[in-house]
Every structure is written in structure tokens, then in C-alpha cells.
Amino acid sequence: MDELRKNGKEIGLAVIIVGDNPASRIYVNNKKKACEYIGIRSEEFALPESTTEEELKSLVEKLNNDDTIDGILVQLPLPKHINEETVINTISVKKDVDAFHPVNVGKIMIGDYDFLPCTPAGVMELIKESGIDVDGKNCVVVGRSNIVGKPQAMLLLHKNGTVTICHSKTKDLAEVTKNADILVAAVGVPEMITGDMVKEGAVVIDVGMNRLPDKKLVGDVKFEECEKKAAAITPVPGGVGPMTIAMLMKNTVKAATLK
């Protein structure tokens, strides 16, 4: 980044948000704050709920061709009438700082990538910085989303973990999770991972971010119960969330460097 600055290069991130999903608004604000903090110019495009898929795609195409923009982020979820896949496919592979484009997803599969998806990459960074070796460990990922579960499993596999992906159709989930040396919860169900589902001494990583009716923010893991059994555990908020943003900053700087 200093090298880019020395060359008089400003880094630009375009952040697109459609509609007024309150959680998305908070995420986008946090991303913009992080940009400001490290000296990336962020440009927000806040579009109304009524935006058509064509209008959104036109904006993305315009940003693809804008030399002052290094990274493009379309905050998900999008309103129901817009096909997320179609929009993601429109983002330039070189500006895809979320690593959601199928080309970048494919590159991750074969282990030859420029960008890693921010949340799974943040989880791997937490694991690495905590001195936890994934090699040969039983890794269980609960959740199979394209954004977290699937790429998370792949990144753990790259580090030689023995990886199991669980989902809503998994039979006897607790039997599987109790085998996990490293357990990653990314389902979006408040506090569904309870203490009895965790092995003594496991590493528990909570990707969930759920707002309860009383407005309290909780993860997918029942922290007070799992904390008693885990060797290491991430809190919500303040665990994986800030790492996701840090990885977005990393990807944005990388996009600018690669240009």
C-alpha cells in the first residue's frame, strides 16, 4: 500500500447497496469506515429497492471500466427480483474483491487464486494467528453457502484438514460436530451449536451474526456453553466480523497492486 502511495496511486473501492436491509447497511458502513481508516477511497452507490437488474448491471459495467475503481463490492442479499448470480457474473474478475465471481471461485478450487472470499479468509487468518495447525485435523463446517460454507471447506482442505460439510439435511448433526477438532458454524441460526455438540478442547469459530427479537446480536454458537469445552472460541460480535473487513481491505489493496 505504501508502495502504491509512493507512486501517487489512490486505491478506490466501489460499494453498492440496493434497498434498505438494516444488517447490510451496518456491514457497508463498517466497510466504509475501514477504508477511511487505512486510506482507501470508498465510493458508495446506495440504490433504491426498486432498482432493476439491468440498472444494477449497467452500474457494475460502468465501474468495471472506471480506472479510478480497483475493487467492486455488491452487498448481498439483493432484493428478490434481482438475480444475484447474474449480477456477480457481471463484476470484472480483476475487481471482484469478494471473490464471488465463478472464475475466482474456480481458481480457489484449484488453489491458484488472486482473491480469497473475505469471511473464510478471515477465519483462516484467525486460525493461523492463534497458532492452530489444521494439518490432519477433523474440520467440520456447518453451513454450505457459496459465500462461507463451501469456500471455507476448501480453504481448510488446502491446509490438509479432513473436512466435513454439514447442512440442514445432515442426519444427527451433533454426532458429526462432536468429532470436530475445528468447528466452523456458518448457518445463520441463532445459538444452534450448543455445548453438548462440541468436543472437549475443540476450536470453535462462529461466523453467525443473528439479531434476536430483543435486538441482541448473537452468533450461531451458544457461547457460554461452548466456551467451557473449547480450547479456543470466537465471540460475536468482535470475532470473525472484523476479520472479514480486514480481508476485504487486503483484497482491495491486492486488486490495485495487480492492475
Ligand code: GUN
Ligand atoms: N453479505 C454478507 N456477507 C457478505 C460479504 O462478505 N460480501 C458481500 N458482498 N455481501 C455479503
